[in-house]
Amino acid sequence: MTTSSNPSSESAPPVLIITPQGHDKSETHAAGKPDSPRQLVLGLLFGVVFGFLLQKGGVAKYEVLMGQFLLTDFTVIKIMLTAIIVGMVGVFMLHALGLVELHVKPTRYAANIAGGLLFGVGLALLGYCPGTGIAALGQGNYDAIAGILGLMAGSYFYAETSGFLVSTIQKIGNRGLIMLPDLLGMRLAVFLAVFVPLLLLGLYLVAQLAP
């Protein structure tokens, strides 16, 4: 499946219009180059919105995240599934129009599975995600400070072992940038036409069973 870039055919836009970053190859793909001040400000603004939404959604609460894993509160699944459906339709529409690039994550089965399970264990012990933990601190859950320090410590420890992991577990089941329709040998549009209604049905069922 393609993750290729879009043709950049636009001429220089007027100064006041915020242009899509997707056209600016030099900025987004040069590895060592720092983000522009514009990107940094955008990052901050998007963060404010994201943190605001997580708090308003209630998922920054320890009780709500744990309630999801104890299967007594389905707020997390409702928010995530809704965001996935809206984002999926929106991002693939923008991509079809040549307005955005995709950033599909590489599939390495062994690392995805082992890391995913480990992440889940840690999540239930911490009671916050990396994202909702920051939002939790923002709303005054001070135990998130210890969680954030733990997240940094765990990240650094991962870096310590990264050389070893790259040559071992990350090689097992390394499939590259594959997407779900590739597994089924389906065209993207056909897959979306089936998958999006299925996700909507799933959301409807969750809403019915756990209002």
Place this chain on the structure above:
Amino acid sequence: MEPDSGAWSSYLVGTLIGLLSMATFYFSNKPLSVSTAYARLAGMVGNLFSRSHTENQKYYQDTKPKIEWGVMLVFGMLLGAFIAAVTGGEITAQWVPALWEERFGADVALRLGMAFVGGAITAYGARLAGGCTSGHGISGALQLSVSSWVALICFFVGAVATANLLYHL
């Protein structure tokens, strides 16, 4: 099944996060992702102690410890959640969550110790898996990444099992 888990409807918040994802793709050419920012921040702290040791790690050769879009995103999230909580009258100002206290008592050190250990395991898992609830769970999943759907399912399996061991054993 509390109807008032959040101040806003889950579907409204989910829809807005979906729209926010479209905006970050369009304006910044980046998907929403959070956990890498912790690794960058940790690398910056590591640089204070031993720059050469930090720079020798394979991971930090690919992911530079510096302030970039994702780190700014996390700073913004702190601010955004604070604004939401203040304006909604939802500032908690607590060291131990109520549910935890019911089960494990009000000992602050125990809660902080568990949060630290849990955070460390969470971050190690996120790096190994290649993302967290945002990077895999929302951004990767909405792009149909196979890795993200595999990871997302494993997140839930690991968390449901562990949470039930913690609270029902």
